[in-house]
């Protein structure tokens with residue numbers, strides 16, 4: 349099969365029949381670096397979690413999944429972390445929904461009191477829950493670039509008023525359903541990013557959905573506005589990388605060192621925990 353694109357933690361291939369193959373790697377990224385040390389099973393766990401969400405959301409929006417059968421000629425190690433998907437005409441908008449304020453949204457709020465043109469109440473802090481979830485679309489930055497915030501008017505200019513309204517409605521409903529279910533199971537989904545494409549004039553959910561790579565997952569029992577929240581899955585890696593033990597400085601611009609085995613194991617366990625808590629299924 350033909351290799352089309354490599355993301356930070358996933359690869360995209362084209363199959364002879366014209367369909368695409370998304371392969372999730374066991375890579376993990378932190379401080380804007382893709383680490384050299386893989387987290388065993390991360391690709392498979394997040395692929396299976398995304399497939400579970402696609403099924404649960406089928407009444408909200410159709411999805412691009414065709415099959416999880418490994419195409420002939422694929423490496424056996426891709427089993428369980430490769431998905432055959434229909435090729436869509438992707439809308440060049442990162443459709444983001446936020447239920448909590450942090451990251452780039454917080455930065456924009458501190459500068460202007462608004463995010464993507466949406467004015468927010470005063471006094472919000474890092475990690476504050478928003479009165480209502482908001483649609484905060486961004487452009488798809490080029491490789492190595494940073495996504496730029498878009499106002500809703502920008503989306504209308506790019507996609508037309510009708511499509512813009514559908515993009516927002518679908519994004520908000522996917523977020524509401526995901527955040528509600530996750531919170532019942534002890535996980536805050538602070539925000540999520542989905543990608544939608546057109547197929548025969550119909551909007552179809554592409555990419556991945558409601559994984560810790562496409563969304564911010566926080567442990568609900570640790571939530572405290574006013575400081576940065578712990579990441580459900582990446583906190584062990586982040587803390588170790590900035591601890592004296594790693595000998596690494598994020599400001600140095602150098603590549604991070606390899607992770608010790610106990611950090612890898614603890615991180616793998618968090619992915620298993622997220623899958624089991626959300627799906628109610630055992631990973632074994």
Ligand SMILES: Nc1ncnc(-c2cnn(Cc3cccc(F)c3)c2)c1Cl
Pocket residue numbers: 353354355358359360368370371412433434435436437438545554555
């Ligand atoms: N169904 C689709 N039809 C057309 N294009 C896409 C598409 C293009 N790019 N991406 C992002 C991406 C997903 C995984 C691995 C990467 F390297 C990059 C998704 C999809 Cl999912």
